[in-house]
Amino acid sequence: MAEAVRHDKTARQLRLLSDALDSGRLGPVRRLVNTLSPAEIGNLLESLPPAKRTVVWGLVDAEDDGEVLVHVGDEVRESLLAEMDPDEIVAAVEDLDIDDLADLVEDLPDTVIDEVLKSMDRENRERLEQVLSYPEDTAGRLMNPDVVTVRADTTVDVVLRYLRLRGELPEHTDHLYVVSRRHQYLGRIALAALLTHEPATPINQLIDGEQPAIDVSESAAEVARKFSDHDWLSAPVVDENNILLGRITIDDVVDIIREQAEHQALGAAGLDEDEDLFSPVWRATRRRLIWLSINLATAFLAASVVGQFEGTIDKLVALAVLMPIVAGMGGNAGTQVLALMVRGLALGQVGASNARILLWKEARVALLNGLALGTVLAGIVLLWFHNVGLSLVIAVALTLNLLFAALAGVLVPLALKRAGFDPALASSIFLTTVTDVMGFFTFLGLATLFLLR
Amino acid sequence: MAEAVRHDKTARQLRLLSDALDSGRLGPVRRLVNTLSPAEIGNLLESLPPAKRTVVWGLVDAEDDGEVLVHVGDEVRESLLAEMDPDEIVAAVEDLDIDDLADLVEDLPDTVIDEVLKSMDRENRERLEQVLSYPEDTAGRLMNPDVVTVRADTTVDVVLRYLRLRGELPEHTDHLYVVSRRHQYLGRIALAALLTHEPATPINQLIDGEQPAIDVSESAAEVARKFSDHDWLSAPVVDENNILLGRITIDDVVDIIREQAEHQALGAAGLDEDEDLFSPVWRATRRRLIWLSINLATAFLAASVVGQFEGTIDKLVALAVLMPIVAGMGGNAGTQVLALMVRGLALGQVGASNARILLWKEARVALLNGLALGTVLAGIVLLWFHNVGLSLVIAVALTLNLLFAALAGVLVPLALKRAGFDPALASSIFLTTVTDVMGFFTFLGLATLFLLR
Numbered sequence: 001m002a003e004a005v006r007h008d009k010t011a012r013q014l015r016l017l018s019d020a021l022d023s024g025r026l027g028p029v030r031r032l033v034n035t036l037s038p039a040e041i042g043n044l045l046e047s048l049p050p051a052k053r054t055v056v057w058g059l060v061d062a063e064d065d066g067e068v069l070v071h072v073g074d075e076v077r078e079s080l081l082a083e084m085d086p087d088e089i090v091a092a093v094e095d096l097d098i099d100d101l102a103d104l105v106e107d108l109p110d111t112v113i114d115e116v117l118k119s120m121d122r123e124n125r126e127r128l129e130q131v132l133s134y135p136e137d138t139a140g141r142l143m144n145p146d147v148v149t150v151r152a153d154t155t156v157d158v159v160l161r162y163l164r165l166r167g168e169l170p171e172h173t174d175h176l177y178v179v180s181r182r183h184q185y186l187g188r189i190a191l192a193a194l195l196t197h198e199p200a201t202p203i204n205q206l207i208d209g210e211q212p213a214i215d216v217s218e219s220a221a222e223v224a225r226k227f228s229d230h231d232w233l234s235a236p237v238v239d240e241n242n243i244l245l246g247r248i249t250i251d252d253v254v255d256i257i258r259e260q261a262e263h264q265a266l267g268a269a270g271l272d273e274d275e276d277l278f279s280p281v282w283r284a285t286r287r288r289l290i291w292l293s294i295n296l297a298t299a300f301l302a303a304s305v306v307g308q309f310e311g312t313i314d315k316l317v318a319l320a321v322l323m324p325i326v327a328g329m330g331g332n333a334g335t336q337v338l339a340l341m342v343r344g345l346a347l348g349q350v351g352a353s354n355a356r357i358l359l360w361k362e363a364r365v366a367l368l369n370g371l372a373l374g375t376v377l378a379g380i381v382l383l384w385f386h387n388v389g390l391s392l393v394i395a396v397a398l399t400l401n402l403l404f405a406a407l408a409g410v411l412v413p414l415a416l417k418r419a420g421f422d423p424a425l426a427s428s429i430f431l432t433t434v435t436d437v438m439g440f441f442t443f444l445g446l447a448t449l450f451l452l453r
Numbered sequence: 454m455a456e457a458v459r460h461d462k463t464a465r466q467l468r469l470l471s472d473a474l475d476s477g478r479l480g481p482v483r484r485l486v487n488t489l490s491p492a493e494i495g496n497l498l499e500s501l502p503p504a505k506r507t508v509v510w511g512l513v514d515a516e517d518d519g520e521v522l523v524h525v526g527d528e529v530r531e532s533l534l535a536e537m538d539p540d541e542i543v544a545a546v547e548d549l550d551i552d553d554l555a556d557l558v559e560d561l562p563d564t565v566i567d568e569v570l571k572s573m574d575r576e577n578r579e580r581l582e583q584v585l586s587y588p589e590d591t592a593g594r595l596m597n598p599d600v601v602t603v604r605a606d607t608t609v610d611v612v613l614r615y616l617r618l619r620g621e622l623p624e625h626t627d628h629l630y631v632v633s634r635r636h637q638y639l640g641r642i643a644l645a646a647l648l649t650h651e652p653a654t655p656i657n658q659l660i661d662g663e664q665p666a667i668d669v670s671e672s673a674a675e676v677a678r679k680f681s682d683h684d685w686l687s688a689p690v691v692d693e694n695n696i697l698l699g700r701i702t703i704d705d706v707v708d709i710i711r712e713q714a715e716h717q718a719l720g721a722a723g724l725d726e727d728e729d730l731f732s733p734v735w736r737a738t739r740r741r742l743i744w745l746s747i748n749l750a751t752a753f754l755a756a757s758v759v760g761q762f763e764g765t766i767d768k769l770v771a772l773a774v775l776m777p778i779v780a781g782m783g784g785n786a787g788t789q790v791l792a793l794m795v796r797g798l799a800l801g802q803v804g805a806s807n808a809r810i811l812l813w814k815e816a817r818v819a820l821l822n823g824l825a826l827g828t829v830l831a832g833i834v835l836l837w838f839h840n841v842g843l844s845l846v847i848a849v850a851l852t853l854n855l856l857f858a859a860l861a862g863v864l865v866p867l868a869l870k871r872a873g874f875d876p877a878l879a880s881s882i883f884l885t886t887v888t889d890v891m892g893f894f895t896f897l898g899l900a901t902l903f904l905l906r
Contacts, residue, residue: 047802
């Protein structure tokens, strides 16, 4: 349903847009495009083939360019930057928030980066350089150094006067941070608290010391976990000496969570989440060949097993007809176990402590499914080939393969995790290899033993 | 990496916990459990097999019970509620926010619901009944009716005095809403604006009329899309007459986004995102049988194709050895196209307007992959079976099946979408059916035409 709705809206814009584009009337296109938010424009650009993308990109209001660049995947971003000359790029990005700028900067040509740095005032330049000094996917990269701090030894009244003097607060500010003279993080004060307490109230009475600070070196994933486990809207970032460096706001965390989901969905098919829907054929081919080659190797492994039983198949061709069923059903059943395991591992719910119990549960499920499906399968095979032995063999082979599937579904992701790989990405290849090999082996093996007289 | 980190932390707790449980020393367990946030406790409970789950659930501080129930999946929630007597449940849930309570209430025994309603003051009871009057997965269900409103015809000073009188604001309040006498939504005022402007400032100068209100009937998915497209932290909810009903905050939206991701990941394997890792064997079996039965039917379809060529296989058994390779590679290649399409549809980036261009791109990618992989495949087959004709036939068959895979990868999700199904869930079955059937058909068909003399 998520899709349905989003689809409908954006698809309608898409249709309008491409009609207007085809008709060559660019006025309506410009008007339509600039009613959208930068994120929506980015989404729209990603949905356009290169030629149209270039045209529409040229129609986007200059002041939106920067925000749009922040909201598209790396590959599309590349294609958009390629359309801009250095000055345009500088103009587009120089007004971005530090954290967004840091997110972009890697993709900019060096000459442009220098230009941008020159165009910034010293404070912002230092802030940017600081943010860039932290590795990607860490809190240091996500944080915005632009925070409002107050001292503990003052009153609401004083803070209010300071804020009125200061004027506008950084976007999404919901707390002020209380720091020591040495800029160490002491706690935070909710804007709401400042509004609901008498002017004379001492600040140190309003400090919320509960909110733990995030270490600048923490991974983006850990940051996302903390935000959603504790329903945070923002959190302070400190260095190893508890010096306040900046803050992370939940809107950036939402982006992380979305990227994680895409990373898993596409990664499981051997693709990169930054893959452009319209990436050049050559590039797309190269990327997919790697993945398909691995699969080809595993396919040969399975084929070689079948090869061992050529003689058997030669005597009973029905085996060739039925063997894909045994192998395929194992793959399907294993995929179900895998899906549960991958989520369990992602949530940290599966570990050495409960793996054995899970294995035991899945084994029993597999056995029951094997009995149920095996009976049906045997029945159909009997009607089809009028061969009791064959129908018994396939029922047993299916049940055994479902057990192997459960085994692989539980153990493969655990093993990959232990080996330091992301089980969401690599598990399915190993799983299907197991279920194909064992499916062919059990079925053809049992047939060789019991059906050849 | 998301997994890595989260895993490490929770897994450590898990190990400590289950060691403590095994040792029967419940003191440490209680201490450990109650250092966690409700979400973390929920996560922990979901990771425990029934027996241990019951023990740990009994050790959770009573005042956390409600929040924990909110944070677990439906199936686990059921198992936890089964452990509590009515009074406990009432005590646990009566202090929850209206939106959380609305989220729980379906799963509670009717007698308990009555108790809860009785225990609430009239205002809250009416609010709950109002929220419950909206269908699930709509803005009406997500909203929290507890909002702070002000009038336009006043000053900052007056509002400040009102807020100090009122005391604490609802959790995650970042804006006050301006309403008319008839409680129509007119706009919002950032807490930050109240803090940064002089007391004498008229409120109507601070009103942000930009923020559009969410219609109470909008779907949760649409709400999530708007929040992440516009980087909202909160948004007002109104009815068809623009009467302000409540507000939605981003922490609830984060939960929606996570659920959507899980729904797709598990749904693609025919599972429900509320499936309990340790759900009873019988229930798990029944649920999976449905999915596996569908797959069995499609497997027979593919097998029946092979059946048409028994005679051919009988004369050249090598075909039986190699045919799974052709079918399997088609499935893998198609899955890659599918992954891109499903994301594109989810983001509304794919529609009638660009489907043909995508199809053309994917066809060329498939052709190139076919030539590359086909050459390799042909070489290996030649070395293996010393049969030039066979190696040519399999290369052509592979290329053709990769083309069918691209075709199915693009068209199947589009067709399902048009038919009103979620392409993320049902596409893969149809795709692999196509690639199996066409893989067997092209390979065995070509072999029959060219290899049998």
